[in-house]
Amino acid sequence: MARTYQTDDWDRYRMDYGQPHRALEPEEREVAVVDGALAALSEEGILPHTRYDGAKFLAHREAVAREFEIPWTAITPRMQRLLYAINAIVRPANLIAAGVFCGNTFISNAGAAVGPGACYTARQLVGVEIVAKEAERAERNVRRIDPTGVARVVADDAVDFAAKFAEPIHLLYLDADGDEKRGKGIYLDILQAAWDRMPAGSVVLAHNSVNCAERLKDYLAFGRDPAEMRASVNVIFDGEGLEVSAK
Ligand SMILES: C[S@@+](CC[C@H](N)C(=O)[O-])C[C@H]1O[C@@H](n2cnc3c(N)ncnc32)[C@H](O)[C@@H]1O
Numbered sequence: 001m002a003r004t005y006q007t008d009d010w011d012r013y014r015m016d017y018g019q020p021h022r023a024l025e026p027e028e029r030e031v032a033v034v035d036g037a038l039a040a041l042s043e044e045g046i047l048p049h050t051r052y053d054g055a056k057f058l059a060h061r062e063a064v065a066r067e068f069e070i071p072w073t074a075i076t077p078r079m080q081r082l083l084y085a086i087n088a089i090v091r092p093a094n095l096i097a098a099g100v101f102c103g104n105t106f107i108s109n110a111g112a113a114v115g116p117g118a119c120y121t122a123r124q125l126v127g128v129e130i131v132a133k134e135a136e137r138a139e140r141n142v143r144r145i146d147p148t149g150v151a152r153v154v155a156d157d158a159v160d161f162a163a164k165f166a167e168p169i170h171l172l173y174l175d176a177d178g179d180e181k182r183g184k185g186i187y188l189d190i191l192q193a194a195w196d197r198m199p200a201g202s203v204v205l206a207h208n209s210v211n212c213a214e215r216l217k218d219y220l221a222f223g224r225d226p227a228e229m230r231a232s233v234n235v236i237f238d239g240e241g242l243e244v245s246a247k
């Protein structure tokens with residue numbers, strides 16, 4: 001069943017893409033908004049519970065602000081917290097993040113298992129970026145807070161990478177903007193390439209469920225079809241949005 005979690009201020013809560021670390025609201029408000037989203041995901045059976053370590057999240061946020069080179073990002077502080085929390089709760093052994101640009105989105109996911117925000121041990125957390133120079137920068141950024149290599153960035157097409165990844169995929173994060181023809185419509189191609197290695201209970205996160213809803217029409221129809229996905233929630237607390245689905 002598809003459902004929406006929407007705050008009344010989602011269209012007034014705006015960030016400057018060039019100022020990724022600027023606080024946009026009191027921390028208590030950010031925590032409350034994200035807690036509301038986690039509760040909706042738990043009610044739908046996508047998450048087993050809603051608990052994560054807020055102090056570890058803040059250590060993660062601080063390390064990214066200190067160590068990452070981020071030319072721009074559309075990941076709001078609310079979204080950064082939600083991505084971290086979902087990963088801290090789901091604890092994916094293997095994660096693929098598709099279209100990671102400078103790595104900020106990737107580490108918002110992977111930071112639950114590596115660096116100062118780590119709260120569990122993962123096997124393989126892979127960010128995939130098709131532009132080689134961006135992949136290099138993302139890899140440099142990630143390496144500054146994860147010397148282990150559990151989290152890594154590869155320069156590849158996310159459809160090809162998802163198709164050849166040989167292990168189960170427990171969490172798939174979709175953010176690639178594709179080519180001129182497909183645009184964000186590429187999400188469905190990436191999901192289909194990964195599908196047969198995604199076990200029951202695995203989670204798919206699709207960024208831009210609000211501002212790219214039209215381009216994501218086919219993907220969203222698939223994710224919200226109970227014959228394909230067990231449950232799906234559109235989290236609308238900023239202008240980008242995140243569709244969270246469970247297989
Ligand atoms: C818009 S960026 C994501 C930025 C992210 N939402 C943020 O706010 O930081 C999308 C990225 O997907 C990459 N991309 C596009 N097609 C791809 C593909 N087929 N495989 C992997 N990456 C791809 C682009 O090069 C770009 O860096």
